[in-house]
Amino acid sequence: MKPRLLFGGSFDPPHQGHMSIADLAAQHHGVSSVTFIPNYVSPFKEKSISAEHRLRMLQLCVKKPHEIWDFEINKEEASFTVDTLKYLKKRETKPLVWIVGADCLNHLHLWKDISQLLELTRFQLITRSGVELQLPEKLKSLMGDKADHFLAGVLTLNQPYSSTHIRQSLLRSEKPEGLEDDVFRYIQENKLYVP
Numbered sequence: 001m002k003p004r005l006l007f008g009g010s011f012d013p014p015h016q017g018h019m020s021i022a023d024l025a026a027q028h029h030g031v032s033s034v035t036f037i038p039n040y041v042s043p044f045k046e047k048s049i050s051a052e053h054r055l056r057m058l059q060l061c062v063k064k065p066h067e068i069w070d071f072e073i074n075k076e077e078a079s080f081t082v083d084t085l086k087y088l089k090k091r092e093t094k095p096l097v098w099i100v101g102a103d104c105l106n107h108l109h110l111w112k113d114i115s116q117l118l119e120l121t122r123f124q125l126i127t128r129s130g131v132e133l134q135l136p137e138k139l140k141s142l143m144g145d146k147a148d149h150f151l152a153g154v155l156t157l158n159q160p161y162s163s164t165h166i167r168q169s170l171l172r173s174e175k176p177e178g179l180e181d182d183v184f185r186y187i188q189e190n191k192l193y194v195p
Helices: 016-029 051-061 071-075 081-089 102-108 114-120 137-150 163-171 181-189
Strands: 004-009 034-038 096-101 122-128 151-157
Touching: 004 016, 004 081, 016 034, 016 051, 016 096, 016 122, 016 151, 034 051, 034 071, 051 071, 051 181, 071 081, 081 096, 081 114, 096 102, 102 122, 114 137
Parallel strands: 004 034, 004 096, 096 122, 122 151
Antiparallel strands: none
């Protein structure tokens, strides 16, 4: 059975790289769509633009057949992947695959109830071209000899865009590459990411 692909994150701001990740993962798994799940508050980020603004920007970016599920935003509390997956697992018959950037690997072992999380989903890792991927020792020890079971594979994206670099460009009042025009206009109109 083909999986349901889930792509959670802050999307602060969402950019063309996020859309390319969704397309790449969908193609790899032979499915037509990815479900974007923007979080309300990330337990790993000190500060971000409001959930309402991030959701609106994501709505400007995500095109069908992909979809957005605002479950975590509607909870209006810190977002934990394990809670979202437990909710979905009760309602979904398809296997669940959670898309995660390789930059998350270093703190994946710190995610809430990681052992349970590893039972609920497989991870589709995405890395940037030229970045060597290595599982941290703490994560390897959690997975044991079943890393192949927990990982749905590694895909390489040949795009340089990152939300961090885009935010830095915006703070310098520059129009960053990789940002959709509609999102850039929204950012300007709402005076987001200003120093």
